[in-house]
Amino acid sequence: MPSTSKIVVQDLWKDFGDPRKSGRSVGGSGKATVPVLENINLEVPEGELVCIVGPSGCGKSTLLNIIAGFIKATSGQVLIDGAQVTSPDMKRVFIFQENGVFPWLTIEENVGFGLLDKPPKVRQPVVTHYIEMVGLTGFEKAYPREISGGMKQRVEIARALAANPDILYMDEPFGALDFLTRLRMRAELVQIWQREKKTILFVTHDVEESVQLADRVVVMSQRPATIATVIDVNLPRPRDLDSPEYLSIRDEIFEVMGLDYSGQSSSSSSAKTPTPAVAVGLLSSPTQPKRLDAEVIIIGGGPAGAVLGNYLGCAGIDHFIIDKTHHPRSHVGESLSYSANRILKEIDFLPVMERERFIAKGGVSWTSWYDEEQTDLEFRGLGDFGHAYQVDRARFDDLLLKHAYEHGARMFSGALVERINFNRQGKATGVTVKIGGARIALKSRIVVDASGQDAILGRQLKLEKRRANFPELALHSWFSGVDRGKSSTAHFTHIHLLRIGRGWAWQIPINDEVTSVGVVTDREHFVKSGENVNQFFKWTMELNPTLAERMKNATQLREFRMDGTSNYIMDSFAGNGWLLLGDAAFFLDPVFSSGISAAIHSAKFAAEAIFQALVANDISEQSLSRYDEMLRPGIMVWHDLVRLFYEFAPIFSRVIADSEHRVSMQRLCEGDIFDPAAQHTLTILQDALQAIRTVPDSPLHKSLRAAVI
């Protein structure tokens, strides 16, 4: 029996010719082709609103264009009202994302464009009706340039409806609009459709949009696209975007599209790992999170995010880690400070460090430009750990993330968080993520920003305070053949002070062959030099005789990379339903290799604050602000220490080496900043350095005054 549906798509296939690629050859023609659509069968009853979703470039728009008669299928057919479609039909209107309004016509002329064959007395009431319907009354005489993008899109819809089409084809019509306008346009389209009951075929890559609008969602697979599934959306309109039914349909579509990367594993290993004093299982949320939502969403799978994931996993708290990259990914920051051991031990990661044979860092050696003395500050005597570590960040970060996964973290990688979403009360409710061509809004009770220097939430909320008078630029690469000096300190981090204001270089052994070498300095030195990065780097190596000697036989192994080192701190580390971790909260100058230790300590404090907040069922700003109180004083100590270093750089390490307080001062430099005695030690060090100024004849005083360029 013939179908009574308005639109019938039968056995439709489409190949595009691609002379550059080999592909299958249709009909034995020998011409290489790329298959786009395969065996599409679909029926759309009159008056139905159907959304077609699928990954970017899968062929959704091609399908719509074939149905509308703009493109011919390779085989198969499309029937509308039982008649085969062979070309576009005036009765059916196509609305594109690109604005199709005519700029030289007023709004009412645009809306009436399809009715020009009708006399004004017939045309005008129709135009007025649709202008009113799309909420543009009062703008009839305006030109498109005088109205917003959302209003232009409404003009286009009004023009399409005024022509009284029996089908509307809409291809990503709201894709170019901002978020709020898009939401408003969706609501308006639903209202218009409920009134007019046109048949609508709507292509989108936005899964949320499809569930909000459609009677049925057609989910396409990757190219060559087939129909993966068709999902009925039997929910009343307007739809409640928080309802479990809505979320479950949305998640079902994501799963069909293969976007659920969840890797939930048991937290059985939690017994091995001490967690802040909260029992596993205490935290049952009143609303069980959906699979694609979580109690806690962590943006960024660097050390801060991964370590938080480890803690949360051990406490049985459901969470997602979302990273825009796929690990392993390279990163600067290869020397761990001594204090990092404490956290790595707590999350049971030191055995991994040993197994993976990361280089044991036994201390830090300092050299200056004004003499050839090397000051060695060994870690022996600092505490329980004999050494810290030097790491290849790609490997280290990847292992930390895998460790989090083994403790129960769920992950999205290759997923960019575009923004953090808030409700009307100003509480963070989740994030909007872009994966491939698709956008998803994920919900959570707490959002944690660990996005590193991207600092996505701090910047969204404009919390950032820049700190002046620190160098802003680092230029670095990996080398072989770098002389590491005497064998007893070959595996130390070497800091070489340069004969330029606020300039120093690091030398960090990554493995037996490879050494990371980088320069940190004021941007203006680079700009004024007028040189390219190679020349500038070479020049800086000559600004310290020891370093110049060490680099004599060095061979560069990879491209130079430039990173910003500008110091900043966010006004607040915690708010209503959100927290900032690591570099997303503050950036400290890297001279003390402080970044990772500070980041993973912030993760520990965040975990404690999150546990307590969830147990108390209070995730308000007041509740989470204890995190800020725990973290900020220590960060400020480290910050003041860095300031002190730049003030006394030529003699800084030498004063410590000679001091009777050497151990506590070294501990401070290595990150014992949360210790109650930290501020006291800082004052002692400050006094010792200041004292040199009062003894003009002392050698250290002369060193302090050693000339720089």
Ligand SMILES: Cc1cc2nc3c(=O)[nH]c(=O)nc-3n(C[C@H](O)[C@H](O)[C@H](O)COP(=O)(O)OP(=O)(O)OC[C@H]3O[C@@H](n4cnc5c(N)ncnc54)[C@H](O)[C@@H]3O)c2cc1C
């Ligand atoms: C020149 C230089 C030298 C340094 N040297 C040292 C050193 O020797 N020792 C040391 O301890 N520290 C050092 N640091 C600092 C150290 O690199 C950082 O402090 C550390 O990486 C911070 O970790 P994190 O997890 O906060 O951020 P990151 O390690 O930067 O991780 C952030 C993650 O978030 C992801 N992300 C970002 N935006 C988004 C988004 N919108 N959506 C999804 N994911 C996103 C990123 O892909 C990344 O994986 C140095 C820094 C610089 C600039």
